[in-house]
Amino acid sequence: MKKLFIHHPLFRLLSPLFSGTLVYLLILLINNNVLQLQETFLGQELYVCIGLAYLIHEFSRFSLLFFERIKKPKSFFLKIMIQMITSLIMTMILVSIAMYLYFKYILLYVPNIRELYIFNIIFVFITIVYVILYLSHHFLYKINTEKITKEIAAKNEIEEDFLQFKKGINPELLYESLEAMLVLMKENPDDAEQFSDYFSTVYRYILTKQNRELVPLSEELDILNSLLLLFNNLPFRKIVFTNKVTSENWIIPSTLLTLLEIIIRTTIVSEKHALDITLEEKEESLRISFIPEQKLNSSFSMETIHDIVNAYSYYTNQQITMTIWDNLKVVDLPKLKYHENSHN
Structure with a gap:
């Protein structure tokens, strides 16, 4: 009025x-x-x-x-x-x-x-x-x-699609991988070919994950191994990943890939010490733990995994938690059940 x-x-x-x-x-x-x-x-x-x-x-x-x-x-x-x-x-x-x-x-x-x-x-x-x-x-x-409401909703949808597209492309990893591949092609063509296999495996999974809401944990771990091999050829701290999960679980696509990439990028680079990351199963969660040695200008926090927290909120009422325990930084991902996925 x-x-x-x-x-x-x-x-x-x-x-x-x-x-x-x-x-x-x-x-x-x-x-x-x-x-x-x-x-x-x-x-x-x-x-x-x-x-x-x-x-x-x-x-x-x-x-x-x-x-x-x-x-x-x-x-x-x-x-x-x-x-x-x-x-x-x-x-x-x-x-x-x-x-x-x-x-x-x-x-x-x-x-x-x-x-x-x-x-x-x-x-x-x-x-x-x-x-x-x-x-x-x-x-x-x-x-x-x-x-105006429809225009704002359309604008937000376009922005969300762009962010998801940008996240899927992951330009930072793309350029780093291509640069590393150029160096390997000059030094050792065989290693460059194997490196390109890791690269294509990871990106094929990232770009096709939008068609699925949940994937088996074993499938995600297979792609994660390729991602770790990819990062071990880049100028980051070498990663030692230990998987202690034996039962089958479900996970939102690219969750582990995103978490480990953020952990790797926020950890100080060191040629002498490896980055030990452990995945284990608890009663209500999948636990990722590592010894934090964070960079001064970036840190691994709930804000950096905001997209993952939002995605999990659609599937479960349980919250993703991040704690410090016995010199370890611990991230607990709630377990997801197959019947919660309506479009898989």
């Missing part, structure tokens, strides 16, 4: 001047007194019409504000009907009282039914115009809001 122009101070000040003058001219036209315009255009009757226009305008605006704030009835159509009927009745009451007082105490005679009827008809029309303005603004605002 605050955006509706009838609540603007300038409109409230000027519109009754025009509508009051128009009412005065209509009454002269109805009474065949148009010739009086040349004699007494700025007469007392004009000021009365303008004053009454101010009264009706402000009452109509107040009624719109009042009915906007009340919550009942819930039906919009019923609420508008009550608002319309109430506003029209109150307008006729106000106009009748005002004109009766003016005629009796200023003109010193009682107005007849025809004169009250003319004033009521004209000012009731003004009230109807106010309600129509409100309805047009309401529906226009509703339509625009729906369009």
